Amino acid sequence: TIPVVGAQDWTPRNFGLKHEGPMILKRALIRSVNSVAAQLVEQTGPEEVIRTARRCGIKSHLEPVYSLALGTSGISPLEMASAFATFANGGVRHKPFWIWRVEDALGRVLEERIIGGERSLDASIVYQVIDLMRGVVDEGTGSVVRRLGFDLPAAGKTGTTDGYYDAWFTGFTPTLSTSVWVGYDQGEGLRDIQGLGITGGRGAAPIWADFMLKATQGEPPREFAIPPDMRFETVDPITGRAATETTLNPMRVALREGQSLYSTIMEDETSYYSETEASQVGP
Template sequence: ALRRSLNLVTVRVLQNLIRKPSLVVEYAHKMGIKSHLDPVDAIALGASDVTPLEITSAYGVFANGGVRVEPMAILRVEDQNGNVLEENYPKRQEVLRKQTAYIMTDLLQTVINRGTGARARYMYHFYPPAAGKTGTTNDYSDAWFIGFTPLVVTGVWVGIDDYTISLGKGQTGSRAALPIWANYMKCLYDTLNLPPVKFEMPEGVVRVKICADTKKLANDICPNKIDEVFETKFAPTEYCDKHVNLFSPNRNKRKKKGRIRF
């Protein structure tokens, strides 16, 4: 659902599992969102306004394994002789567990690998491990793409401050914002010769194959299998019981008709 931007599912997760929009607001603020957020169900749809810097910084928490890093424009100032006149160090704070950050990152990777952000791969040829999410507001007045690798977080917003003005029909996040993100990231990686580092799986997380139908551990004969990551304590332990007899030796044998003997 996430990779295809089926937002109704996100709302149902909030209503049926989280149940408290105020909890979403609390975590958003922990992750770096400073703008006011209304604690309502529509927050799952992105109903509140935030700045590009805020949302990009928040996605950095996933890239950093749950650690929030305060954005900083100037790290160091030197004079003409190389003497350091000023040096700043970013503030770091753990706001999510490593396991939570990794599972969220794994979900967001599907957006780029085979979801609404897949054009970054097949059209713009950016291939390092990456995760991200498209965003589109009503009437196409805003288009977003926030994406990250283990090394870089980049956010792109395309829009106009006047919400009554549309970017044009069909100008979604994947069409208007993603191309800018993908071209920039490819240029950055090529210019700096950055390595295609993979996201590191922390302890306490496992990757297993599950049956797409039963959501239990997949058997060899399950027709549709999915790779999923779980916290170890929540990983399924039972195997699929729906496809066990799918290719039973007796499945295709014609049953003999009973004979009546006199």
């Protein structure tokens, strides 16, 4: 539960309500634990989250509330793909555009877009976020893309709103960022023929995989650039301590120079496992 000055305290929910306890951030993102995402916004402040979103190119209106962590402010797939591309580029933002070059019938260039970017985010922090989102694709709520045959290095995040009104998957390789939204214009919930709700992992991620398989066909594997001040440690996903021979399901995490192992521990206060349930009304 997050205390809110001048309003009712807010308790973010997941699809499951089982308490899972402490965990590292990578495990929380892989398992889409909403309470951890909400705590991060509480610690940093919604205003700082919005400032970061602006640096990534998000222009849509964002409410400065804690539930911003769960996607309560709507933005377009184009903005999502563009913002995630900033991470794919190591923190360098490029403004999206439609037309690269215009030529006449003789092949003479009449107009050409000069491509240039600006650094918006620290490269080391960006790589840590990439490392977190690679876990989502490789073993988390977005791992369906691996089962469907997409095997290039990739990172991404699923999202599902309360009532299954929106199913999202936004992901990227080092060369291509793609966002998929599935939903009805009339605001109807997404359900299969058995009446089960369709999540981002079930509805949007398979479409993403189908497109990316075709868009990257023949492209050789290319790894995300690792900043020189980055190091990797294998840790216990619950305690954050260095893994031992008896550690269950150890995880490799990316740490910046001088960053301790314990700096990524959070507490899940409400939930067990879910796709992101994003329509919790924030204070």
